[in-house]
Amino acid sequence: MRYILHSDLNNFYASVECLLNPSIRNKAAVVVGDAEKRHGIVLAKNYIAKSYGVKTGDTIWEAKNKCMEEVVTVPAHFEVYKKISKYVKDIYRSHSNRVESFGIDEAWIDITERVKNFKEAEELANKIRLQVLMEVGITVSIGVSFNKVFAKLGSDYKKPNAVTVISDKNYKDIVWPLPCNDLIFVGAKTKAKLNKNNIVTIGDIANAGKDFMRELLGKNGESIYNFACGLDCSPVKMVGEEDKIKSVGNSTTCPKDLKTDAEVKSVIYILAENVAKRMRAKNLWCTEVCLTIKNSKLQSIDRQRKLESPTNLAGVIASVAYEIFKSEYAWSDTIRLLGVRASGICDKPLQYNFFINEDNIIKKQRLEETIDELRSRFGYKIITRACVKGDIELSTIDPTEPQHNIHPLSFLK
Ligand SMILES: [Mg+2]
Structure with missing residues (x-):
């Protein structure tokens, strides 16, 4: 167990x-x-x-x-939130070397090696809860279970400042009456589909059976069925065992609705510069660029394009994102949000495409690295692209502010 x-x-x-x-x-x-x-x-x-x-x-x-x-x-x-999150996670790490963060305020802690039964697990959970309250001053809710999915349901079950045990003995009483969309990965669309088939609770998912769930929702249905039955066996990651990065993205709600190509181009450059900088800091290249556009009616589209060769240059990422924009958006509405994401992440390419001028790429790379360095020493606004400078409102965007970073979720593959 x-x-x-x-x-x-x-x-x-x-x-x-x-x-x-x-x-x-x-x-x-x-x-x-x-x-x-x-x-x-x-x-x-x-x-x-x-x-x-x-x-x-x-x-x-x-x-x-x-x-x-x-x-x-x-x-x-x-x-400040980041700092406090780290204090709290250091407390968790003092109890186990398997601590896996899920966003800034949540984490799984595997305490299998520390306890012998659910009673001891509950005691340790209470100890951690009080330790966080005493040492940091904020309350936590903790779920105790035999898998990650049920533990997460447990932390949601009773709030604030509480511990809920979902054991192999009581899970049918506690978990099965909950609405199906309390289960991780059951979003609004899946919920609607399930409800149409008279599946309302998590227990209904379990009772529907694996074959039915697979037929209804494919491979995803099978996972959801396993979660409902407590069969999730994904491990809690070891401390320091990071997920391989799959994409690097930045998005922003613009300070004003965008009305012209020139404004869109400016924002795309601001976002692409930060995406490229973050890739260079981790020594990563990308082979695909994705653009997200959300208009003022909050309708959004996502489009991506493959690159001829890997890059981590803001200039290349921005120009591809802008090409996508020109070919995909017909200005039906003004634009509220733009997002640029680099995906198809790979390590440094050994050799560029034969037809590409490698010296030129290296020169551009040096230039962008110099800009990174200037900004890290003197602040983001020390240097600005000419296309952004002209627009007072747009030039207030600072993509290095943390709310712009898109963090890929890493839960269960
Ligand atoms: Mg929370």
Whole structure:
């Protein structure tokens, strides 16, 4: 039997803000993105704001309406969240060398080697819960189970500051009555499909049987069936055992809706520069470029294109992304968000295509590396592309701010 914990920091961003500023503790408080740059949406809320019905993703205006104006809005401090997340994960690592992060505020901890039964596992979970509260000052909810999927359900089951045990004896009582979309990988589309077939709870998935689930949803259906039955056997990764990077992406909600090709080109260059910089820092190349466009009606498209040879040059990535834009977007609406992603990640190519001028590539590479260095020493805005400079609003975008980074999820292949 394996013993696995899933620990989830409750209302993480909001809890940190309450910790930094105790005077907002007893008020409805929300953490918001930068209002001036139009990221002015709720990123996290404390329990009081939640009790008024405030949801993540609400606009500041909606949150104020729901709380009858009595809501405190706090700007996000991502650097502080990262630091505190690390403190907490160091506590987890002091209990096991198998700790796998799932985002900034969640982690699995395999404690199989530390305990003999569920009673001891529950005791250790409570010890960790109290340690985080005493040493860091925020609450966690912990699920205790024999696989990662059920442990995650356990951390969601009772909040805040709680431990829930889902054992091989009680999982049918606790897990099976839950709605099917509580299960990881069951999104809105899958849920609709399942509901159409009278599958409403997680127990219904288990009872539908493997063959039926495979027929309905293919390979994914089979995994979901296994999860529902507690048959998930994916390991908790060892500390330091990172996933191989599959893509590097950056996106931004623009400070104003974009109306012209020139504006789109500017934003694409800003994003591509940061994507390329992050690839160079890890010594990676890409063979594909993907562009995401979301218009002001929030409809979005994703298109990708293969490259003739691998690159990590912003100039190449940007020009391919812009080519995609020109061939795929007909300006039916103004544009709210753009994202540039490099995929088909590979190591340094041994030899470039025979027809490509290698000296030229090396020169460009040196230039971009010099820019990276200037920016790391003097800040991002020390140097700006001419095409961006002309636009005062667009030049306020700083793609190195953490909310722009797209982190590929790594859970279960
Ligand atoms: Mg959380």
